[in-house]
Each structure stands twice: as structure tokens, then as C-alpha cells.
Amino acid sequence: MSQPRNRRSIWRSLAIFFAALVILVVYAYGLQVTKVDLEKPKEARRQAQLTNIIRGLARPRLFEYEEKRLEIDAPLMMPCNDQVVLPPVDTSGRYIELTPNCVALGGRVTVNGYNFEPGETVFLYFLPRAASIHEQVELRLADAPIEVNPQGQFTYVAEMRKDRPSDEPQAIRAVVKMRSGLPHPSDTLKDTWDKIVETVFLALIATTLGTALAIPISFLGARNLMSNVVSPFGSIMTGLLLAPVGGVVGFRLFSWLKGLGGGLGQRAWPGLGALMVSIAVVWALILLLSRQTRGRFAALRQGGLGLLAALLAVFALGLLATLGIRLGLGLQEVLGPFAFLGNLIFVIADLLAIILPLLGGLMGLFLFVSLGSSLSGRFLRSTRPTTAKAFTAIAATLAGAVLAALLLGGIAWLYEVENPVRFVAVPAAAVGAIMLVISLLVDVQRPVPTGMIVYNITRTILNALRSIEPLIMVVAFAVWVGIGPFAGVMALALHTIAGLGKLYSEQVENILEGPIEAVTATGANRLQTIVYAVIPQIVPPYIAFTIYRWDINVRMSTIIGFGGGGGIGFLVQQNLNLLKYRDASVQMIAIAIVVATLDYASAKVRERIV
Amino acid sequence: MLEVKNLTKIYDNKVLALDNVSFQVEDGQFMAVIGLSGSGKSTLLRCINRLVEPTRGQVIWDGVDITAAPQEDLRLIRRRIGMIFQQFNLVTRASVLTNVLSGRLGYTNPLWSLINYFPKEDVEKAMANLERVGIADKAHSRADELSGGQQQRVGIARALMQDPQILLADEPVASLDPVLAHSIMRILKKLNQEDGISVICSLHFLDLVQQYADRAIALNEGRPVFDGLPREIDDQRFKEIYGRDAERIG
CATH class of the missing domain: 1.20.5 (Single alpha-helices involved in coiled-coils or other helix-helix interfaces)
Structure with a gap:
């Protein structure tokens, strides 16, 4: 055993x-x-440097005194000249005495100072003969400042220069720098204040942008919402084929409408009039749409009216953007100190003008995919199996070929492939052929887990983005939009989307299934289910995570400047590189105060809300 | 008439929840579904409105095959089938009125409903239904401020917003005490008798079945083991349904 x-x-x-x-x-x-290496820190030179840094950091340059400069001169002949009689020295206050008061070039002069304040530091200069007072220069005599002894005296043996002879009297000057008046905030403090404000707002804008985009993305990344989204093979192929078409059509259409509205917006009053009219018409169309209609062509009529309203709305938005840009620029000139309000209008309008075509592309893509797959789904169910099979085969072949071509086109552009047509065409044809074979083998009605595919793509992209620190991202953005806070905003916003997208979708996955079941059972569509059963459940955790992220972003924004992203990090880096530790210390204190304050505030807010 | 034919459900983890279940429910019938926990009662109810996709078999309602309906048609079918739940499944952070109005989502204009706007008639209908289940005064409370019995009444009012022809009730009283249980069952019976709504209700307690149901079917490990009148369930039948060692309590 x-x-x-x-x-x-x-x-x-x-x-x-x-x-x-x-x-x-x-x-x-x-x-x-x-x-x-434990030996390194023991070296005397390194320890002296460390002491320097620590002393600098311990004495932040928060306040400065106004400095008064006291100049005490004594005449000197160089070289000696008996014909010139030097004036006597005024001995009522601080004064210096030179022995001898004439000297050959390169000779030695003993400088004695009297009636100084004990402990004062004195700087000694030689004043060579100058043609006028404006050309007078001070040449440093002593390498280091001289300290006055407790009796209020000092002695220094100065070695004179070998150049600068003159027949006229020249002079030696003692300079005492004295503090005067009350301390006032240093320039460093003012700069730090400016930059810390920039830092906080950088974090705010980045968090806001990131949150706005992370919310819709989080739904795509939530397993419980996506797992039951399945579509039959045939209709998903049609949808895929139509996706790029919809994207291009939407983009073009929206660009055109925006241009149309923008053209009208160039003149203020006609533009404003057109805006009013189009808003009124859109409103009327929406009212018309909201009426319950029945009948054979009800859906067609509703769809047509909806499309008309949407197109008119885009036209109005394009008009609004142009008017907003003009208004913003105008206000910037008129408002003076409140010009930033004009800037706000300008930026929002400009943003609207930029994203309108992109939004069009996205909406066109979505509309074409959903309409294409639902219509083709109906068609495939009602038609004969052979027709359905043939239709699916064509759609799948084309979809495979087109998507492969688009993807390869992107790769060809990225890697500057030499013969792009052949590089794209051959594999695209191959993918098309593979899709043809698959479509012949697979049943037309076989469910494809489209939701899970979207889920996996979303999560993969989010994870990849999240693994790149904003400090690295900002370098790329600084190249694109220039060094400054805007690059920092973009880097932090992108990282926020990735970080919050994941946290948010985990919250969606944690919600109770019951209300979703109940709302689905009433016959609500997917969007309604999200609005009525999902959103009410996720509001508190979303707010909590947004505040948490804002906290992180403030912290990140304090160092994003190291990578060229603006904010206070830029100042810190500069001062550290210039060995100005006393100034860097001010900025570090500011960072500590801001982070601690926001930490405390966000904890309080979270307690209150959740 | 609702016809369930050879319904079988096998979950992804290979659990056989329903095994070849067939029955018919006449319009206006109050049918109880009984059986042990895990016998497939909830799955059966959810297969009828396809909250759970059946693996095989058909559910045919007035000649329309629900199991074959595409998503868009399914929505239109679902809005005539109300459902209430053991855990009430209210959105607890929303008001009672919003919860009740959400029962109307299948009918309203999707665009308006997204901004929480409902037509005046719907709001009036919601108040009337709350009145009917006896909690009109709670309309503007938050749903989680209500007691269990009141929450289930909100659930019933929500289902009523659908103008249902069938009401699926999944253990509607299992989370409630006996007094509240009877009051909820009385409401269901009233709706069944006054409005002619067919009720398919899964229940644990046999005395509730015998007091309120016109008919009962029983499941055991997914297989139908009884279909008949509630009073036909004697001790012999009881042991067939619930197993040899079971004792009647209530």
C-alpha cells in the first residue's frame, strides 16, 4: 500500500x-x-540629478515676485591714465570700492562691497565704454553670484578682460535683485490653467462623441439581441448583393440633395424661406403618414410618402448646414468674447455637412439590404423551387464576386498592387464560383445566423481597437489633423467607442429576458422591442459607465499631449525636456487636483443615479 | 380554432422539451396545461406564438399555419395573441401606463411609438383596461412600486391592449399567494366568459384547474399524458401525471 x-x-x-x-x-x-541594476542609482552624479529634480518638483513655480534691480556702479580706468580724475564714490547706501581703480588690460581688481544686506546675492558685471547708453552691455565678471557676509560686505578679486581698452572711464557694476510688492500668480500657473481647461474639455468632447457612437454599436455587439436574428440563405444573398449598391446610391443621393440645399443656402433670406417651407412640408407628410391606412396599396403609398419626406428632410438638413456655417462664421465676427458660441454653431453645421453623405450611404445600405432581403424572401417563398434556386444562385454568385472585388480593391489600394485589375478580377471570379457551388448545395430557405455574424465582426473590431492605446492612436491623428487637442479628441473618442462599446454590450447581455419576451409577444417589431424592453433596463448602467469612461478620459487626456494630442501633457513634456522641473511640478499638481476632483464628483454622481 | 399538430421541440442542448404533442382548442375555451416543473408547459405555450421556434410540427390558427409564417406575418399574428407570465415581465423602471401601452405596439405607427407617442384612443383604452383590472389609480406609478398581484394585473391589462382572441398564461399565479392567485384567476375567467377570449393557462395546483378550467391537458417530460375534463383527474390519473411518489396538496 x-x-x-x-x-x-x-x-x-x-x-x-x-x-x-x-x-x-x-x-x-x-x-x-x-x-x-542596483549600482546605477548609487552613483553620485545621478543622485545629484535626482536631488535636483526632487527639489524642483517640491518647489512648484506657483507664484512669482516682481523683481527690482538695484545697480551700483564704480568707475574704472583700463588702461591707467593719470590725466583723468575719477569722481568720488557715493557712500551713503550700498557702494563698491575698486582697488586699484585703474588697471592694465587683463589685470586684477579687488572689488569690495559695503552697506549691503547680509545674505544678499550680488552679480558683478564689467561695463565697457559704449557710444551711447542704448549700446551699453553688461559683461559678466564673476561666474557665480557672490554672497554678502553677515557684516554686509563682500570681496571679490576680478580678473579683467584683455580686450576693451578705452581712454574714457569704464565701470564695474554690482547688481542686486530684490523682490518687491506682493507675490502674483506665475506665468506658468496661467499657462497651466489654460491647458488644464483645454484638457477637461478635450475629455468631455471625446467622451460625448464616443458615447454617441458607442450606444448603437453596443446593440450590434450584444449576443442576446443578435443571436435570434436569422435570415434565409436566398434573401440574405440578395441583401448582400444590394448592400454596396445601396451604399453608393445613398451617398450620391444625399450628396446631391445636400448640394441642392447648400446652393439655396448661399443666399440667407431665400434659404431661410426654403428651409421653412421644406420643414412644413416634411411635417405635413409625417402627419399624413401617421394616419392608419388600409387597402391594397397602403404599404406602397406609405413607403412612397416616407421616402419623399426623408429626401425632403435631407434637402432641408443640407440647407440648414449651409445656413448654420454662414451664421456661425457671422456670429464669430460679431460676438467678440462670445465668439466661441458662433464657433459651436459653425462646427455643428460643418459636422452635419460632412456626415450627411456618410449617413446617406449608411441608410441607403441599410434600406437596400432590408428591403432587398424581405422582398426577395417573399418572392422566394411564393415562386417555384427551381426558380428560387436559380434566383438564389445568381444572387449568391454576384454577391460573392462583388464583395470580394470590393475587399480586394481595398487591399490593392493599400498595398499598391501593380496590376490591380488582375489582382482583383481573378479571385473575385473564384469567390463568385465558390458562392455558386454553395448556393446550389444549400437549401434556399436554410437559415443563416446573420445576427451572430454581425455580432462577431463587431466584437472583433472593438477588441482590436481597444488593444491600441490612445497615446499611440493620437500619433496617427496628429499627422492627419495636425498636432493639437483635435487629434487628442479623435484618438480618445475612437478608444472610447471601443471601450464603451464592449462595456455597454455586456450590460445589454445582462438585462432581464422577460420584458423582451413580453414586448415581442405583443407583436412589436425589433426596433420597438429595443426601445420599450431593452433601453429602459440599460439606462442606469449606461450612465454609470459613461461617467466612469469620462473619468478615464480625463486621466488619458492629461498625457495625450505626449503624443501630440494637446492638453496639459504637451506642457509637461516640454518642461521636462527643458529640465524646468519647477514648472512641470505646477502642471503635475494641476493634474492631481483635476483627477482627484473628478474622481470624487463622478463617484458622487454615480451613487446618486444608480 | 387553434390546432396543435405533432409539435416537437428539441433545444440546442439536445433536451427534448416537447415530444409529438397534438390537441385542439375551441374558440372561447379555458384550457389548463398541467404537469411537473420542466415537463414542457412553458415551451408549449411559447411555441404557439413562436417565442420559441418549434423543431417539428405545426400550429394552425383559423386555417393559418403560424409555424410557417414569415417574420412580418408573425408580427400580425402575435398581436392577436396576448401573453402573461409568471414573473409578470414588466419593464420595472417604466410607468404602469407605458407598460400597458406597450401592448399596443403591434398596432401603432412604428415611427411614433419610437418617441413614446401613442394616439389618444390608445391612452384611453389603456386607462379603461387598467380600470377593468382594478388598478386605474396606479397608472402613473413606476411598475416596480407595485405588489406582485398588482403587477400581474398590469400584465393582463397589457395583454388586453392587443384585443387578443387567445390569451396564453404561463403560470400566471405561481409567484402569488393563494388569495391573490384566486383574484387573478377570477379576472382570467371573467375575460374568458365576457369577451370570449380563449385562455390557455399552465398551472401547478389542481384545485385551481378544477375551479376555473373547462378542460385540461397534462404533460410529462414533454409527452401528453392526459386530455380531458378537470374533474376526471382522480388519484389514479394524478399519479400518472405527476409520478408514483407524488402526493396531492391542495
Whole structure:
């Protein structure tokens, strides 16, 4: 009985021994790789530097005194000249005496100072003869400032220069710098204040932008919402084929409508009139749409009216954007100190003008996919199986070929492929052929888990984006939009989308299934289910996570400047590089105050809301 | 008439929840579904409005095959089938009125409903239905401020907004005490008798079945083991349904 037990314990001991050995090796190698060297910190030179830094950091340049400069001159002949009589020295206050008061070029002069304040520091200069007072220069005599002794005196033996001879009297000057008046905030403090404000708002804008985009994305990344989205193979192929078409059509259509509205918006009053009219018509159309209609062509009529309203709305938005840009620019000139309000209108209008075509592309894509797949779904169910099969085969072949071509086109552009047509065409044809074979093998009505495909793509992109720190992202953005807070906003916003997208979708996955079930059972569509059963459940956690993210973003924005992203990090980096530790210290204090304050505030707000 | 034919459900984890279940429900009938926990009662009810997709078999309602309906048609079918739940499944952070109005979502203009706007008639209808289940005064309370019995009344009012012809009730009283249970069952019976709504109701307690149902079917591990009048369930039948070791309590 004891034999196997014994053997096992030997193996165990051996295993533990080897594990310990492995761990030892790992740490030894780790020490080597990280270049841990305990001798370095002991070197006197390094310790002196460290002391410098710590002293600098311990004395933040928060306040400064106005400096008064006291100049005490004593005449000097160089070289000696008996014909010139030097004036006597005024001995009522601080004064200096030179012995001798004439000297050959490169000779030595002993400078004695009297009636100074004990402990004062004195700087000594030689004033060579100058043609006018404006050309007077001060040449440093002593390398270091001289300290006055407790009796209020100092002595310094100065070695004179070998150049600058003159027949006229020249002079030696003692300079005392004195603090005067009350301390006032230093320039560093003012700069720090400006930059810390920039930092906080950088975080605010980035969080807002990121949150706005993360919310819709989080629904695509929530397993429980996406897992039951399935579509039959045939209709999904049609939808895929129509996706790029819809994107292009939407983009073009919206650009055209925006241009149309923009043209009208160039003149203020006609533009405003057109805006009013189109808003009124859109409103009327919506009212018409909201009436319940029945009959054979009800759906067609509703769809047509809806489309008309949407197109008119885009036209109105294009008009609004142009008017907004003009209004914003105008206000910027008129408002003076409140010009930033004009800037706000300008930026929002400009943003609207930029995203309108993109929005069009997205909406066109969505509309074509959903309409294409639902119409083709109906068609495929009602038609004969052979027709359905043939239709699906064509759609799948084309969809495969077109999507592959688009993807490869992108790759060809990215890698500057030499012969793009052949690079794209051959594989695209191959993918088309593969899709043809698949479509012939697979049943037309076979469900495809489209929801899970979208879910997986969304999550993969979010994870990839999240793994890149904003400090790295900002370098790319700084190249694109220039160094400054805007690049920081974009980097932080992108990272916020990735981070919040994941956190949000996990919250969606945590909600109770019951209300969704109940609302679905009433015959609500998917969007209604989200609005009535999902959103009410996720509001508190979404708010909590947004505040948490805002917290992170403030922290990140304090260092995003290191990568060229504006904010206070830029100042810190500059001062550290210039060895201005006393100034860097001010900024570090500011960062600590802001982060701690927001930490506390966000904790309070979260407590209140959740 | 609702016809369930050879309904079978096998979940993704290979659990056989329903095994070849067939029955018919006449319009206006109050049918109870009984059986042990896990016998497939909830799955059966959810297969009727396809909250759960059946693996095989058909559910045919007035000649329309629900199981074959495409998504868009399914929505139109679902809005005539009300459903209430053991856990009430209210949106607890929303007001009672909003919860009740959400029963109308299948009928309203989707665009308006997204901004929580309902036509005046719908709001009046919601108040009338709340009146009917006896909690009109709670319309503007938050749903989680209500007691269990009141929450189930909100659930019933929500289902009534659908103008249902069938009401699926999944253990509607299992989370309630006996007094509240009877009051909820009385409401269901009233709707069944006054409005002619067919009720398919899964229940645990046999005395509730015998007091309120016109008919009962029983499931055991997904298989139908009884179909008949509630009073036909004697001790012998009871042991067939619930197993040899079961004791009647209530």
C-alpha cells in the first residue's frame, strides 16, 4: 500500500522542484531583460540629478515676485591714465570700492562691497565704454553670484578682460535683485490653467462623441439581441448583393440633395424661406403618414410618402448646414468674447455637412439590404423551387464576386498592387464560383445566423481597437489633423467607442429576458422591442459607465499631449525636456487636483443615479 | 380554432422539451396545461406564438399555419395573441401606463411609438383596461412600486391592449399567494366568459384547474399524458401525471 503513495510523493517533490527551477530561470531572465541594476542609482552624479529634480518638483513655480534691480556702479580706468580724475564714490547706501581703480588690460581688481544686506546675492558685471547708453552691455565678471557676509560686505578679486581698452572711464557694476510688492500668480500657473481647461474639455468632447457612437454599436455587439436574428440563405444573398449598391446610391443621393440645399443656402433670406417651407412640408407628410391606412396599396403609398419626406428632410438638413456655417462664421465676427458660441454653431453645421453623405450611404445600405432581403424572401417563398434556386444562385454568385472585388480593391489600394485589375478580377471570379457551388448545395430557405455574424465582426473590431492605446492612436491623428487637442479628441473618442462599446454590450447581455419576451409577444417589431424592453433596463448602467469612461478620459487626456494630442501633457513634456522641473511640478499638481476632483464628483454622481 | 399538430421541440442542448404533442382548442375555451416543473408547459405555450421556434410540427390558427409564417406575418399574428407570465415581465423602471401601452405596439405607427407617442384612443383604452383590472389609480406609478398581484394585473391589462382572441398564461399565479392567485384567476375567467377570449393557462395546483378550467391537458417530460375534463383527474390519473411518489396538496 505504501509503495505507490511513496512514489507519487517523490514525483510530486520532483515536479515542485522543477517548477521552482523554472520560476527561478524566468525571474533571472526577467531581471536581465529589464536591466535591473542596483549600482546605477548609487552613483553620485545621478543622485545629484535626482536631488535636483526632487527639489524642483517640491518647489512648484506657483507664484512669482516682481523683481527690482538695484545697480551700483564704480568707475574704472583700463588702461591707467593719470590725466583723468575719477569722481568720488557715493557712500551713503550700498557702494563698491575698486582697488586699484585703474588697471592694465587683463589685470586684477579687488572689488569690495559695503552697506549691503547680509545674505544678499550680488552679480558683478564689467561695463565697457559704449557710444551711447542704448549700446551699453553688461559683461559678466564673476561666474557665480557672490554672497554678502553677515557684516554686509563682500570681496571679490576680478580678473579683467584683455580686450576693451578705452581712454574714457569704464565701470564695474554690482547688481542686486530684490523682490518687491506682493507675490502674483506665475506665468506658468496661467499657462497651466489654460491647458488644464483645454484638457477637461478635450475629455468631455471625446467622451460625448464616443458615447454617441458607442450606444448603437453596443446593440450590434450584444449576443442576446443578435443571436435570434436569422435570415434565409436566398434573401440574405440578395441583401448582400444590394448592400454596396445601396451604399453608393445613398451617398450620391444625399450628396446631391445636400448640394441642392447648400446652393439655396448661399443666399440667407431665400434659404431661410426654403428651409421653412421644406420643414412644413416634411411635417405635413409625417402627419399624413401617421394616419392608419388600409387597402391594397397602403404599404406602397406609405413607403412612397416616407421616402419623399426623408429626401425632403435631407434637402432641408443640407440647407440648414449651409445656413448654420454662414451664421456661425457671422456670429464669430460679431460676438467678440462670445465668439466661441458662433464657433459651436459653425462646427455643428460643418459636422452635419460632412456626415450627411456618410449617413446617406449608411441608410441607403441599410434600406437596400432590408428591403432587398424581405422582398426577395417573399418572392422566394411564393415562386417555384427551381426558380428560387436559380434566383438564389445568381444572387449568391454576384454577391460573392462583388464583395470580394470590393475587399480586394481595398487591399490593392493599400498595398499598391501593380496590376490591380488582375489582382482583383481573378479571385473575385473564384469567390463568385465558390458562392455558386454553395448556393446550389444549400437549401434556399436554410437559415443563416446573420445576427451572430454581425455580432462577431463587431466584437472583433472593438477588441482590436481597444488593444491600441490612445497615446499611440493620437500619433496617427496628429499627422492627419495636425498636432493639437483635435487629434487628442479623435484618438480618445475612437478608444472610447471601443471601450464603451464592449462595456455597454455586456450590460445589454445582462438585462432581464422577460420584458423582451413580453414586448415581442405583443407583436412589436425589433426596433420597438429595443426601445420599450431593452433601453429602459440599460439606462442606469449606461450612465454609470459613461461617467466612469469620462473619468478615464480625463486621466488619458492629461498625457495625450505626449503624443501630440494637446492638453496639459504637451506642457509637461516640454518642461521636462527643458529640465524646468519647477514648472512641470505646477502642471503635475494641476493634474492631481483635476483627477482627484473628478474622481470624487463622478463617484458622487454615480451613487446618486444608480 | 387553434390546432396543435405533432409539435416537437428539441433545444440546442439536445433536451427534448416537447415530444409529438397534438390537441385542439375551441374558440372561447379555458384550457389548463398541467404537469411537473420542466415537463414542457412553458415551451408549449411559447411555441404557439413562436417565442420559441418549434423543431417539428405545426400550429394552425383559423386555417393559418403560424409555424410557417414569415417574420412580418408573425408580427400580425402575435398581436392577436396576448401573453402573461409568471414573473409578470414588466419593464420595472417604466410607468404602469407605458407598460400597458406597450401592448399596443403591434398596432401603432412604428415611427411614433419610437418617441413614446401613442394616439389618444390608445391612452384611453389603456386607462379603461387598467380600470377593468382594478388598478386605474396606479397608472402613473413606476411598475416596480407595485405588489406582485398588482403587477400581474398590469400584465393582463397589457395583454388586453392587443384585443387578443387567445390569451396564453404561463403560470400566471405561481409567484402569488393563494388569495391573490384566486383574484387573478377570477379576472382570467371573467375575460374568458365576457369577451370570449380563449385562455390557455399552465398551472401547478389542481384545485385551481378544477375551479376555473373547462378542460385540461397534462404533460410529462414533454409527452401528453392526459386530455380531458378537470374533474376526471382522480388519484389514479394524478399519479400518472405527476409520478408514483407524488402526493396531492391542495
